[in-house]
Amino acid sequence: MAGSFERFFSPGKGNGLRATRDCAVSELLTCTEPFVYTTCRRRNRAASVCDNCLRRSAKLQRCSQCKFARYCNSLCQKKAWKDHKRECLCLKSISPNVPTDSVRLVAKIIFKLLEQPDCTSGELYSINDLQSHFKDLNEDMEQGLGHLAATLEQYLKREIPDSSKLPPGFQTLEYFCKLTCNSFTISDGEMQDVGVGLYPSMSLLNHSCDPNCVIVFEGTRLHLRTVKEIPQGQELTISYIDVKMPSHMRQLQCQRQYCFTCDCDRCASKDKDEDMLAGGEEASREMERSLTTLEEMRSQNNLMEALTLCKKLINCSQLPNKNIQQLKALDFAMDLCINLEMWEEALQFALRTLEPYSLYYLNYHPVRAVQLMKVGKLQLHLGMFPEAMTTLKQAFEIMKVTHGRDHGLTQDLMELLGECEMRVKAT
Numbered sequence: 122m123a124g125s126f127e128r129f130f131s132p133g134k135g136n137g138l139r140a141t142r143d144c145a146v147s148e149l150l151t152c153t154e155p156f157v158y159t160t161c162r163r164r165n166r167a168a169s170v171c172d173n174c175l176r177r178s179a180k181l182q183r184c185s186q187c188k189f190a191r192y193c194n195s196l197c198q199k200k201a202w203k204d205h206k207r208e209c210l211c212l213k214s215i216s217p218n219v220p221t222d223s224v225r226l227v228a229k230i231i232f233k234l235l236e237q238p239d240c241t242s243g244e245l246y247s248i249n250d251l252q253s254h255f256k257d258l259n260e261d262m263e264q265g266l267g268h269l270a271a272t273l274e275q276y277l278k279r280e281i282p283d284s285s286k287l288p289p290g291f292q293t294l295e296y297f298c299k300l301t302c303n304s305f306t307i308s309d310g311e312m313q314d315v316g317v318g319l320y321p322s323m324s325l326l327n328h329s330c331d332p333n334c335v336i337v338f339e340g341t342r343l344h345l346r347t348v349k350e351i352p353q354g355q356e357l358t359i360s361y362i363d364v365k366m367p368s369h370m371r372q373l374q375c376q377r378q379y380c381f382t383c384d385c386d387r388c389a390s391k392d393k394d395e396d397m398l399a400g401g402e403e404a405s406r407e408m409e410r411s412l413t414t415l416e417e418m419r420s421q422n423n424l425m426e427a428l429t430l431c432k433k434l435i436n437c438s439q440l441p442n443k444n445i446q447q448l449k450a451l452d453f454a455m456d457l458c459i460n461l462e463m464w465e466e467a468l469q470f471a472l473r474t475l476e477p478y479s480l481y482y483l484n485y486h487p488v489r490a491v492q493l494m495k496v497g498k499l500q501l502h503l504g505m506f507p508e509a510m511t512t513l514k515q516a517f518e519i520m521k522v523t524h525g526r527d528h529g530l531t532q533d534l535m536e537l538l539g540e541c542e543m544r545v546k547a548t
Contacts, residue, residue: 125150126357128245128325134381135252137327137356138245144351146485147522150334151323151345156248157204157229158307158318158341161222170315172205173197174340175307177315187212189219207232207280214279222317224273226304227296230319231281234288245322253298254380266297302379307338310530312491316341328379329358330371330387335523337487339530348485348522363488365445365481367394393481400440400447408438408446415453428457435470443477455495468499490519494534501537506544513538 124141125148131137144150160170169177172190174197181191182198187209192198208228212220220228230248258266270293281287300317303324307316320343323336333349334357351357362374368388375383386392398405411434418427431454440447451470458467474492482489493516500509517534524531 129356131327131356134327136246136325138325139356140351140353143353144347146347146350147525148347149344149525150347150357151343153320153323153343153345155305155307155318155320155341155343157226157233158316159222159225159229160316161306161314162219171197173201175309175315176340177309184209186210188216204229204232210279211276215276220272220276221269223297223300224269224276226300226317226319227273227293228277230296231277231288231291234291235286246325248299248319248321251299251303251319251321251324253295254302255295255298257380258298263294266294269297270294305336305343307341307343309338310491310533311495312488318343326357326359328361328375328381328383329385330360330364330368330383330392331385331483332358332360334359335485335487337524337528339528344525344528346523346525365397365448365488367397367445368392369394396443396480397445400438400444404438404440405444405446408434408440408444408450412446412449412453415450419457424457424461428454428461428463431457442473443480445481448474448477459499464499464502468496468503471496471499485519485522487520487523490516490523491530493519494530494537497541498537501541501544504544506541506548510538510541510545513541 125144126138127141129137129139131139158175160172160175162170169179169181170191171178171181171193173192176193178193181193182195184190184192184198184205189212190201190205190209192201208225211228273293287293300319303321304317304319305323306314307318309315318341323343323345326334326336326345333347333351333355335346335348336359337344337346345357345359361379362371364371364387366374368391372383372388375381411430415427415431415434418430431450435447435450435454438447438450442448442451451474455467455470455474458464458470471492475496478489478492493512497509497513497516500506500512513534517531517538520528520531520534526532526535
């Protein structure tokens with residue numbers, strides 16, 4: 122970590138990180154492991170993510186004690202036992218109830234602070250230094266955190282029967298706030314959420330809707346990479362949120378979750394707002410409401426029924442593909458078709474997303490790279506080898522910057538390109 126960036130005071134923002142040397146595009150500035158992490162169990166309907174390595178698998182072994190944690194194999198379970206041991210007893214004590222991700226994560230922080238009192242020192246920032254913005258909470262938010270604190274108390278009762286056994290000076294509500302403002306959603310190779318973790322030094326990174334860095338993950342490991350040239354002394358920035366939203370929605374999310382209003386150039390100029398809302402507000406709101414219904418149908422595993430409705434909504438809609446609600450519907454239909462192995466229809470929907478993705482995910486963006494890779498895989502599967510080669514090469518040009526050539530996903534992409542090249546030569 123040393124040598125590439127340093128902590129500094131960023132005017133109007135507080136703490137930040139800045140480059141200590143000139144950085145080129147596609148540099149890996151740091152790799153770091155989390156202070157604590159947990160799976161996003163409530164977001165993973167099939168519970169198909171290993172609690173140790175966060176990799177997806179169709180066949181996972183359950184912990185024989187709590188019946189909640191799942192692992193790829195005995196090796197992953199053994200590696201996880203040190204951190205899972207006390208958690209296991211808590212999970213077992215409240216079964217069949219299930220703790221929220223945030224309750225589980227705060228409990229892991231407590232266990233770690235109790236077992237390793239000197240573990241709070243970070244290279245640039247420690248967990249004790251993290252900002253909570255507790256004083257900025259409104260009454261409803263404070264009440265919600267109070268419910269989480271009560272749930273945590275019940276969850277920990279088996280291992281920590283009263284507050285005197287907590288780490289010295291530990292304030293439960295404050296730590297829930299720290300999680301809200303500082304945790305990172307850990308995603309897999311396809312940018313699907315698999316976990317949530319705390320990486321204290323990386324919490325110094327400030328937000329921009331047009332950042333000069335991106336964060337990607339490989340397992341639990343966080344990679345910070347440059348996507349622009351960064352001169353010495355310039356602040357390093359990432360995007361905290363999905364930028365595929367109009368400026369007022371981005372600002373609202375930043376204010377609600379992180380207690381600041383973004384004033385970057387994109388927000389100030391309302392860049393791409395007209396495109397995102399093209400087709401009319403009422404039609405957009407109607408599509409947004411329909412997408413909520415579709416999500417409920419998918420959660421109940423009514424995939425074919427959801428696809429039928431989704432196709433009807435898309436076909437009847439007067440919204441252009443670049444409208445963000447229409448774009449969400451196209452993505453939704455593509456994913457449903459893939460799950461139902463309807464490859465031709467999946468490709469039709471996927472191709473309609475590419476132009477809007479290039480419009481909203483500017484420069485080098487991992488989400489656009491993954492979308493291009495999905496389209497290329499569909500084309501390859503359907504025997505459209507020249508088209509697949511073109512699409513996969515576009516994905517590679519982005520991914521070698523956002524992920525790096527050594528990342529597992531980039532390696533998979535290179536294998537697909539090799540296979541595609543052989544198929545083209547054979548035809």
